[in-house]
Amino acid sequence: MSPSFPLLGARRIVVKIGSSLVTDEGRGVDAVAIADWCRQLSALAEDGIEALIVSSGAIAEGMKRLGWRTRPKEVHALQAAAAVGQMGLAQIYETSLRALGRASAQVLLTHADLSDRERYLNARSTLLTLLAHRVLPVINENDTVVNDEIKFGDNDTLGALVTNLIEADCLVILTDQRGLYNADPRKNPTAELITHAQAGDPELARMAGGAGSSLGRGGMLTKVLAAERAAGSGASTVIAYGREPNVLVRLARGEAIGSALHAAVPKLAARKRWMADHLQLKGRVVVDAGAARALLGGGCSLLPVGVREVAGDFHRGDVIAILDTAGIELARGLANYAAAEARLLMGRASQDIEGLIGYVAEPELIHRDNLVLLQTEMAAP
Numbered sequence: 001m002s003p004s005f006p007l008l009g010a011r012r013i014v015v016k017i018g019s020s021l022v023t024d025e026g027r028g029v030d031a032v033a034i035a036d037w038c039r040q041l042s043a044l045a046e047d048g049i050e051a052l053i054v055s056s057g058a059i060a061e062g063m064k065r066l067g068w069r070t071r072p073k074e075v076h077a078l079q080a081a082a083a084v085g086q087m088g089l090a091q092i093y094e095t096s097l098r099a100l101g102r103a104s105a106q107v108l109l110t111h112a113d114l115s116d117r118e119r120y121l122n123a124r125s126t127l128l129t130l131l132a133h134r135v136l137p138v139i140n141e142n143d144t145v146v147n148d149e150i151k152f153g154d155n156d157t158l159g160a161l162v163t164n165l166i167e168a169d170c171l172v173i174l175t176d177q178r179g180l181y182n183a184d185p186r187k188n189p190t191a192e193l194i195t196h197a198q199a200g201d202p203e204l205a206r207m208a209g210g211a212g213s214s215l216g217r218g219g220m221l222t223k224v225l226a227a228e229r230a231a232g233s234g235a236s237t238v239i240a241y242g243r244e245p246n247v248l249v250r251l252a253r254g255e256a257i258g259s260a261l262h263a264a265v266p267k268l269a270a271r272k273r274w275m276a277d278h279l280q281l282k283g284r285v286v287v288d289a290g291a292a293r294a295l296l297g298g299g300c301s302l303l304p305v306g307v308r309e310v311a312g313d314f315h316r317g318d319v320i321a322i323l324d325t326a327g328i329e330l331a332r333g334l335a336n337y338a339a340a341e342a343r344l345l346m347g348r349a350s351q352d353i354e355g356l357i358g359y360v361a362e363p364e365l366i367h368r369d370n371l372v373l374l375q376t377e378m379a380a381p
């Protein structure tokens with residue numbers, strides 16, 4: 001029996017809409033198609049499913065608005081087109097979503113934003129706050145400022161990084177093909193659709209081959225690699241044809257459409273592994289017995305009031321260890337405040353934060369969503 005499709009039961013999804021799909025074969029952005037995806041996401045929101053859109057199309061829309069028929073080669077011309085086109089792209093999403101009674105937000109990100117610890121945490125907090133307010137974020141790469149070092153280059157990678165960032169359950173990549181085939185279907189008419197596969201299987205990259213259409217930059221290879229990256233935080237990926245009627249609603253009901261690339265490791269375990277593997281400890285705090293109980297038993301955040309000691313020279317967004325007074329490491333998590341600030345805040349109530357350091361980033365020193373408990377693991381049989 002085949003495994004179920006990953007959208008079934010998902011509570012938070014990232015939907016990436018590719019250039020070749022959103023731009024209606026180069027004729028500018030397809031507003032009718034966008035309105036339809038927005039309608040579908042609005043229907044999912046009624047069922048309590050949170051969604052974020054990663055949408056391409058700024059360059060194509062900018063070219064149309066500027067009357068350019070061929071894609072320029074110069075980076076500055078592309079960046080100028082993206083700046084013009086992003087206005088149109090945002091307008092279309094905003095108009096479609098407002099007509100459905102939904103608020104939207106534009107978020108433009110670069111690679112540098114997500115590889116810097118502090119900006120990573122800021123982007124994460126902003127996106128989660130938007131979702132908590134039932135706002136649908138529409139994300140694109142910040143093309144105007146990118147150079148080779150800070151470029152994602154394709155929105156598949158951006159979609160995967162956003163999936164990791166906000167720990168989405170599932171990444172949906174909508175494109176101009178019915179999914180991943182065992183060879184490029186444009187070149188090989190007998191190519192067969194892959195319905196289920198394991199994300200990260202090296203065989204998939206071989207099938208995906210080289211770059212895609214002249215409009216998009218990624219091709220299928222970046223989609224397969226995006227699925228592998230999304231699986232790093234425990235999210236599975238679906239690659240499907242974006243013009244399939246009601247595709248998002250049907251996927252959410254569990255229908256098998258396109259290709260499902262399954263994550264091997266469940267979400268929570270993947271996050272723990274990510275924290276353990278990717279992040280160097282930059283400091284530690286010792287907490288009192290009340291805070292230790294709240295963390296281990298109550299699934300609570302770590303508030304400054306429960307902190308007794310602060311060691312190390314960490315910055316906002318760094319990983320720090322949380323120890324009890326006997327020196328046992330209870331948990332690890334991302335600090336919302338730098339070490340110098342944490343020293344001023346320790347033992348104090350959250351409502352005093354502004355008076356002590358002049359601003360409030362968050363009421364917690366470490367939010368429970370950014371925390372991995374080590375003691376539960378040790379206590380497990």
Ligand SMILES: Nc1ncnc2c1ncn2[C@@H]1O[C@H](COP(=O)(O)OP(=O)(O)O)[C@@H](O)[C@H]1O
Pocket residue numbers: 017018019020021174175176177179180181182183184185186207208209210211212213214215216217218219220221
């Ligand atoms: N194994 C494959 N299965 C499906 N499509 C493939 C495969 N290998 C290459 N492709 C190409 O990838 C293209 C999709 O990539 P791209 O044009 O970058 O899409 P998008 O703009 O949606 O990101 C398809 O149109 C197809 O020609």
Ligand SMILES: N[C@@H](CCC(=O)OP(=O)(O)O)C(=O)O
Pocket residue numbers: 017018019020055056057058059060082140141143153154155156215216217218219
């Ligand atoms: N940021 C660019 C899109 C980058 C891109 O082409 O992405 P993709 O849809 O993955 O091929 C734009 O909005 O035009």
